[in-house]
Amino acid sequence: MMDGASVVDVGRWAVRRRTLTRSLRGRLQGGEYTWAVAFVVPYLAVFATFVAYPVVYGLWLGSEPSLYRELLRDPIYQGTIVNTVLYLALGVNVKMFLALLLSGFFMRPGWWMKVLLLIFVLPWAVPQISTFISIHWMLNGEWGFLNNALYTLFHVEGPSWLNDRWMALGAVIVSHIWKWTPFWTLILLAGRMAIPLEIRDTARVDGATGVRGFVYITVPLLANLYLISTLLSTIFLLGDFNAVYFVSGGGPADSTHVLATLGIRNAFDIAQPRLGVAAVMSALPLVIPLVIVLMRRLRTTEVQL
Amino acid sequence: MSPIRADAKAGGARVVAPPRRLIRRRRYLSHVGVGLLSVMLVVWSVAPIYNMVLIALEPEGDVFNDQLWPKAPSLESFRGVLTEGHWYLEHFWRQFANSLFLGAMVTFFTLLFGSMTSFSIARMRIRHGWLVSHAALLTYVIPASFLAIPFYRIMQNYGLANNPWSVIAALVAFATPYAIFVFQEYGRSIPIEVDESARIDGASPLQIYRRIYLPLMAPALVAVGTYALLLAWNEFLYQFLLLSTKSSMTVPVALAQFLNSDQSPWNYMMATAIIYAVPPVAIYYAFRRRMTAGLTMGGVKG
Numbered sequence: 001m002m003d004g005a006s007v008v009d010v011g012r013w014a015v016r017r018r019t020l021t022r023s024l025r026g027r028l029q030g031g032e033y034t035w036a037v038a039f040v041v042p043y044l045a046v047f048a049t050f051v052a053y054p055v056v057y058g059l060w061l062g063s064e065p066s067l068y069r070e071l072l073r074d075p076i077y078q079g080t081i082v083n084t085v086l087y088l089a090l091g092v093n094v095k096m097f098l099a100l101l102l103s104g105f106f107m108r109p110g111w112w113m114k115v116l117l118l119i120f121v122l123p124w125a126v127p128q129i130s131t132f133i134s135i136h137w138m139l140n141g142e143w144g145f146l147n148n149a150l151y152t153l154f155h156v157e158g159p160s161w162l163n164d165r166w167m168a169l170g171a172v173i174v175s176h177i178w179k180w181t182p183f184w185t186l187i188l189l190a191g192r193m194a195i196p197l198e199i200r201d202t203a204r205v206d207g208a209t210g211v212r213g214f215v216y217i218t219v220p221l222l223a224n225l226y227l228i229s230t231l232l233s234t235i236f237l238l239g240d241f242n243a244v245y246f247v248s249g250g251g252p253a254d255s256t257h258v259l260a261t262l263g264i265r266n267a268f269d270i271a272q273p274r275l276g277v278a279a280v281m282s283a284l285p286l287v288i289p290l291v292i293v294l295m296r297r298l299r300t301t302e303v304q305l
Numbered sequence: 306m307s308p309i310r311a312d313a314k315a316g317g318a319r320v321v322a323p324p325r326r327l328i329r330r331r332r333y334l335s336h337v338g339v340g341l342l343s344v345m346l347v348v349w350s351v352a353p354i355y356n357m358v359l360i361a362l363e364p365e366g367d368v369f370n371d372q373l374w375p376k377a378p379s380l381e382s383f384r385g386v387l388t389e390g391h392w393y394l395e396h397f398w399r400q401f402a403n404s405l406f407l408g409a410m411v412t413f414f415t416l417l418f419g420s421m422t423s424f425s426i427a428r429m430r431i432r433h434g435w436l437v438s439h440a441a442l443l444t445y446v447i448p449a450s451f452l453a454i455p456f457y458r459i460m461q462n463y464g465l466a467n468n469p470w471s472v473i474a475a476l477v478a479f480a481t482p483y484a485i486f487v488f489q490e491y492g493r494s495i496p497i498e499v500d501e502s503a504r505i506d507g508a509s510p511l512q513i514y515r516r517i518y519l520p521l522m523a524p525a526l527v528a529v530g531t532y533a534l535l536l537a538w539n540e541f542l543y544q545f546l547l548l549s550t551k552s553s554m555t556v557p558v559a560l561a562q563f564l565n566s567d568q569s570p571w572n573y574m575m576a577t578a579i580i581y582a583v584p585p586v587a588i589y590y591a592f593r594r595r596m597t598a599g600l601t602m603g604g605v606k607g
Contacts, residue, residue, distance in 0.1 A: 032429065035510035039425035040437055043418045043481055050456070050478035051444050058455035105342065116343055118590075120350050125589040127539045129557040130578035133564055134357040137571060145356040145373075152373055178349070232446075239448020241542050246564070260450045264542070267454045280451045287448075294446045295439070 062277035071278055076254045077262065080279070083169055084238075084258045087176070092233050095177045099184035100226065104214070106189055124182040132246035135175050136162070139247075165255040168248040172256060176243045184229055191225040192218065228297050235290050238283060259283050361575040382576040391573050393563060396551050403548075404538060404555040404581075407469055407476075411537035412530050414477045419484025419529060420522065424514050426485075427492045428500055438489070441482035449479045450542050457546050467553055475543045480536050484529045491525035492518075531592045535585050556581045 071077045106117055123131060138145045141160020150158040162168045195218070203209075203217045241260045244250060250257040250265060257265060259279055267276030362378040384390065389397050422441075426434035456475060457466070465471040499521070503513050519526070541557045548554045554562075560581065563574045 032510055033431075036425045036429040036431040039421040039429070039510075039514070040431060040434075043422040043441075043485070044437065046418060046474070046478050046481065047440050047444065050474050051440075051447075051452070054452045054455040054459060055447070057459060058452060061455060061458075102346075108339070112339075112343070116346060119347055121589075122350050122354060122586075125586045126354060126582045127557070127585055129539070129541055129560055130357065130582045131353050133560060133578055134353045134360075134575065136564070137360065137575075138353060138356045145352075145359065149373055178353070182350075235446055235448060239450045241450045245541075246561070260448070263451070263454060264546075267457075268546070273454050273458060276454050280454070283451070287451075291443070291446045295442055298442060298446075 058277050061274050062281040067278035079255055080257045080262045087258050090173050091176045091237050095181050096230050098181050099188050102185045103188035103192055121182040123179050128242045136247050139171055163252050168256045172243050172247045175247045191222050195221050231294050357575045360571050361579055363572045382572040385573055386576045400556050400559050408534045408537040410473045411476045412533040415480040415484050415533040419481045423485050423488035424518050427489045441485045445482040453542055471547050472543050476537050480533045487529050495521050538585050
C-alpha cells in the first residue's frame with residue numbers, strides 16, 4: 001500500500017522536475033551558466049586531483065600480473081584472505097543482527113531507555129584510536145583489565161589474548177562490533193520510528209504482536225534499510241584499518257592482517273608499494289559489485305526519502 | 306505450584322483475558338529482563354572506557370597491578386600531559402593545535418565545496434549535474450584506505466609529504482560527497498520558487514547563494530559541519546602516513562607512536578587518549594539530535 005503511493009509520488013515528481021528543468025534550462029542565460037559552472041569547478045578539481053588521479057595511478061601501480069603470482073605464493077597473504085573473509089562475515093552480520101534486535105529494545109518507552117541509549121552510544125562517540133588502544137591494553141595477558149577481572153571475580157587465569165592468532169582475530173572482530181553496533185542501532189532505530197503508528201496499531205488489532213509483529217510488520221518494512229546498511233557496512237569494514245592496526249597490530253607474526261592493513265604493511269614496512277597496491281586491488285572482485293549495487297540502491301532511496 | 310499452572314493454561318487460551326496475577330507476573334519478568342539486559346549493555350559499552358580512566362588515574366609506575374579500581378587515584382598523569390611533563394609529550398599542545406587546525410580546515414572546505422556544488426546541481430540545475438552527483442556517490446562508496454598508497458606516492462612526488470594541506474585535501478575529497486548528498490536531500494524542502502522570485506528581482510546567482518541558499522540551509526550546514534569536524538579529528542591513516550615529524554603530527558598519530566615504543570608510559574597515554582576524546586564526545590552529545598537528523602536525511606554513513 002505504502003509502496004504504491006510512493007511510486008506514484010515519485011513518478012509525478014519526476015514529470016514535474018523534467019518540465020521544470022526544461023523551462024529553466026531555456027532561461028539559464030550565458031552569465032548564469034558561467035556561475036553554475038564556476039560553482040561546480042572547485043569540487044570537480046578536488047575529485048579529479050585527489051580521487052580520480054589516485055585511483056588511476058593505483059590501477060597502474062597494481063597492473064602487473066606477476067605481482068599477483070607473488071602475492072598468492074605468500075603465506076601471509078593467504079592467511080590475510082581467510083582473516084578478511086571471517087572479519088567480513090562475522091563482523092558485519094553479528095553487528096547488524098544485534099543492531100536490529102537492540103533497535104527494537106530501544107523502542108520501549110520510559111526515561112530509563114533514553115538514559116541507557118545515551119550510555120550505549122558512548123563507544124561510537126569516543127574516537128576509535130582512544131578506545132582501540134584501551135582495548136589493546138585491556139587484553140594484555142599479564143596486566144590487562146580483562147584478566148584482572150577474570151581473576152578477581154572468578155579466580156580464573158585468563159590467557160594472553162593477543163598471542164594467539166584466532167583469539168587475536170576474535171578480539172579484533174569483537175572490538176569492531178563493540179565500536180559500530182551503536183551507530184547501526186541508531187540507523188535502524190530511526191528506520192523503526194519512521195514506520196507509521198497506524199500500521200503498528202492496525203497490526204496489533206489484527207493480532208500481530210510480539211514475534212509475529214516482528215516477522216510480519218517490522219522485517220518487511222525494515223528490509224530495504226537493513227540491506228543497504230549491510231552493504232554499506234560491508235564496504236566500510238573492508239576498508240577498515242584502525243581496528244586491526246590498534247587491537248592486534250596484525251600480530252602475532254603478521255597472522256591477523258586484513259587486506260587494508262596488509263596493503264599498508266607491504267607498502268611501508270617492507271617497502272614494496274606495488275605489492276601493497278596489489279593486495280588492496282585483490283579486493284576489487286568484491287568491491288566492484290558492491291559499489292554498483294550500492295550506487296543503484298542509494299539513488300533509489302535518495303528519491304524515496 | 307498448581308494455581309500457577311492453571312493461570313498459564315488460562316493465559317494460553319486467547320479468548321479469556323489472562324488473570325491479573327499472571328499479568329503482574331509477566332510484567333515483573335519483563336522488568337527483570339530489561340534490568341538484566343540494561344546492566345549487560347552498560348558494562349559492555351563502558352568497559353574499555355572505564356579501563357582508560359582507571360589507568361589514567363594510576364600514579365606513575367603503578368600501572369602494572371591487578372586492581373579493578375584505583376586504590377590511590379591521582380591526577381598526576383593528566384597534569385603531566387597538560388604541562389607536557391614527559392618527554393613523549395613534549396609537543397602535546399602543538400599536536401593538539403594541529404588536530405584543531407586540520408579539523409577546522411576540513412570542515413570549512415567541505416562545507417564550502419559541498420554547498421557550492423549542491424547549489425549548482427540542485428538549484429541552478431546545471432546541465433549534466435547528475436554526472437557530478439555520480440562522481441560524489443562513487444567516492445562515498447570507495448574505501449579511503451584503499452587509496453592511501455597511491456595518494457602517498459603522489460603527495461611525495463609533489464613534495465607535499467609532511468604538509469598538513471595534503472591531509473586536508475584527502476579528507477575534504479572524502480567528506481564532500483556526503484555533504485553534497487545531504488545538502489541535495491535537505492534542499493528539496495526549500496521551494497525553488499524562492500530562488501525564482503529572487504532571480505526575477507534581479508539577484509545574481511552569487512547573491513542567491515549567499516543571501517538565500519546558505520541561510521536556509523543552516524541546519525544541514527551544522528549537521529555536515531559536525532560530521533566533517535569529527536571525521537578529521539578521528540581519522541588516523543592519512544595523518545599517520547603523511548605527517549611524520551613531531552611538530553607536524555596530530556594527536557592520534559602521537560598516540561600511535563606511544564603504542565609502538567617498548568616502554569610505553571601507559572598512564573600518560575591513557576590520559577592523552579581521554580583528553581583527545583573529550584572534544585568529539587562533547588560535540589557529539591551537544592549536536593546529537595542534529596547529527597541523527599543528518600544521518601537519516603542523507604542515507605547512512607559510518
